[in-house]
Amino acid sequence: MLAAETVDFFRVQSICLRAIGIARTDSFRGRVLFAVSFFTVLVMMLGTVMFAFKHIDQIMLLCDCLGPTFTAYLGLVRQYNLLLHRSELWSIVDEFAALKHSLQSSEIRIVQKYNRIDRFLAWAYLITAMSTGVLFVGVALVLVFLSEKSDWKLPLLMDVAIFWVVLDCVACDSTFGTFSSCLVAHFVIIQERFEELRFDDDNRELKKLIEHHKYILRISDRVINAYKNVILNQLLISSVLLCMLGFQLVISVGTNIMVVYVAYGMAITIQVTYYCYYGSQLYYEVRTYPTNLWENYRN
Numbered sequence: 001m002l003a004a005e006t007v008d009f010f011r012v013q014s015i016c017l018r019a020i021g022i023a024r025t026d027s028f029r030g031r032v033l034f035a036v037s038f039f040t041v042l043v044m045m046l047g048t049v050m051f052a053f054k055h056i057d058q059i060m061l062l063c064d065c066l067g068p069t070f071t072a073y074l075g076l077v078r079q080y081n082l083l084l085h086r087s088e089l090w091s092i093v094d095e096f097a098a099l100k101h102s103l104q105s106s107e108i109r110i111v112q113k114y115n116r117i118d119r120f121l122a123w124a125y126l127i128t129a130m131s132t133g134v135l136f137v138g139v140a141l142v143l144v145f146l147s148e149k150s151d152w153k154l155p156l157l158m159d160v161a162i163f164w165v166v167l168d169c170v171a172c173d174s175t176f177g178t179f180s181s182c183l184v185a186h187f188v189i190i191q192e193r194f195e196e197l198r199f200d201d202d203n204r205e206l207k208k209l210i211e212h213h214k215y216i217l218r219i220s221d222r223v224i225n226a227y228k229n230v231i232l233n234q235l236l237i238s239s240v241l242l243c244m245l246g247f248q249l250v251i252s253v254g255t256n257i258m259v260v261y262v263a264y265g266m267a268i269t270i271q272v273t274y275y276c277y278y279g280s281q282l283y284y285e286v287r288t289y290p291t292n293l294w295e296n297y298r299n
Helices: 003-019 028-054 059-084 086-101 105-146 153-196 203-253 258-299
Strands: none
Touching: 003 028, 003 105, 003 153, 028 059, 028 153, 059 086, 059 153, 059 203, 086 153, 086 203, 105 153, 105 258, 153 203, 153 258, 203 258
């Protein structure tokens, strides 16, 4: 176990993972925490679905309800996916920590540069997601308080569940970002090593470099396999939510509730951008780097 070393580049992610019951080691406390968070979000989603059926003839209420419903669904998908790949995820963390010990000082600086960017984005993501959650909770409580017939059951449940959803999203999304960032850093290191090779009589160093490159590619395949279902669900649901938000923004122009819709739209856009940013970097390195590598070798 390399728990001490992983704190360096996995701080935000480990905090969020432990908060939803997916710590490094399986335990009774972790199972209880996972069950409480998972079923809280599930009950919230079922409550919003029932509310949607009850007000199916009121388009604005229906749209207001479908947003939290789809968000809760994505949270459940993320949390279940993290549980399903728990051992794989922590194994990848340990492998990246072990790889760092085999690097030279100049190569460690490359990894640290990518880790600093990743840590900043992870903290920024957590803060903005929590801020959006607080905004939603505040608006919901104010509207219930001002209502003549206040029913606090579903709003209070949603207030608790929305923060579990935030932790699900940050834990899953930022973990993918960290893995992608580490992979990109190691691809850059491989390229620098290749450029420094001297091709004399013995190509043992070249063989070692090729084997290392194949190892990094295998890790990237494991990362993609662990997150492909989350990414697919995120893109499909986000497309629906953004279309729905466009309708709500047009209807609510000039009202105070428009601020909430704008914040929600920004939150969805950040989630999609997060995967697109890291995914595009990883895709570029995985698919184009081998071609560039051998072209440089022939030259």
